Amino acid sequence: DQQVKQNSPSLSVQEGRISILNCDYTNSMFDYFLWYKKYPAEGPTFLISISSIKDKNEDGRFTVFLNKSAKHLSLHIVPSQPGDSAVYFCAASSISSGSARQLTFGSGTQLTVLP
Amino acid sequence: DAGVIQSPRHEVTEMGQEVTLRCKPISGHNSLFWYRQTMMRGLELLIYFNNNVPIDDSGMPEDRFSAKMPNASFSTLKIQPSEPRDSAVYFCASWRFGVGYGYTFGSGTRLTVV
Numbered sequence: 001d002q003q004v005k006q007n008s009p010s011l012s013v014q015e016g017r018i019s020i021l022n023c024d025y026t027n028s029m030f031d032y033f034l035w036y037k038k039y040p041a042e043g044p045t046f047l048i049s050i051s052s053i054k055d056k057n058e059d060g061r062f063t064v065f066l067n068k069s070a071k072h073l074s075l076h077i078v079p080s081q082p083g084d085s086a087v088y089f090c091a092a093s094s095i096s097s098g099s100a101r102q103l104t105f106g107s108g109t110q111l112t113v114l115p
Numbered sequence: 116d117a118g119v120i121q122s123p124r125h126e127v128t129e130m131g132q133e134v135t136l137r138c139k140p141i142s143g144h145n146s147l148f149w150y151r152q153t154m155m156r157g158l159e160l161l162i163y164f165n166n167n168v169p170i171d172d173s174g175m176p177e178d179r180f181s182a183k184m185p186n187a188s189f190s191t192l193k194i195q196p197s198e199p200r201d202s203a204v205y206f207c208a209s210w211r212f213g214v215g216y217g218y219t220f221g222s223g224t225r226l227t228v229v
Contacts, residue, residue: 006157032216034217036217041222041223042222042223043206043208043221043222044158044206044220045220046218046219089157089158091217093216101210101216102163102171103160103217105150105157105158105159106157107156107158108157108158
């Protein structure tokens with residue numbers, strides 16, 4: 001059973017417009033959420049994160065919103081640029097055995113920003 | 116720092132052969148994770164180590180898969196015998212306790228079993 005779900009496998013947006021990527025989770029034990037960006041032939045790289053005690057975190061063009069009651073988070077990119085075209089993974093973090101933090105990833109959303 | 120280093124970048128092998136993927140984590144990181152990326156399942160955790168000790172291997176799909184971490188600077192993921200359905204991109208990631216919440220990933224190994 002997938003604990004982190006990204007229901008949209010792909011999204012196309014015009015350059016300059018807003019991109020909104022969505023993510024849903026089921027496990028109430030998750031206390032931190034992250035977004036990773038992945039270009040072809042590269043590993044995922046950390047983009048932005050949010051603690052479960054907050055509902056919004058902003059970093060430049062990127063903003064993550066968290067709705068705990070709905071178990072939903074979203075990533076907003078404004079304005080979108082062609083260089084933002086990549087696969088975006090939503091991830092949720094929880095304390096695991098041995099004090100390590102375990103990340104559970106969604107299946108990813110391919111964002112394409114059209115010039 | 117050179118980041119997380121994985122080798123090889125690409126591996127093509129015949130069904131039934133043994134495959135070994137390698138990973139060098141970032142120095143000072145004490146947790147190491149092996150992930151597999153497929154179109155169907157996205158990024159799925161296979162196994163992770165904490166201070167070189169395997170903590171959770173529940174994601175390892177079958178007994179054909181095994182992983183070791185003999186020291187803090189090296190880990191291997193072995194598939195024996197390999198099957199075509201093992202074809203995927205395998206990522207290694209490392210993390211240092213108490214420093215942020217995100218992992219640092221390597222560039223991955225693209226495995227093709229024919």
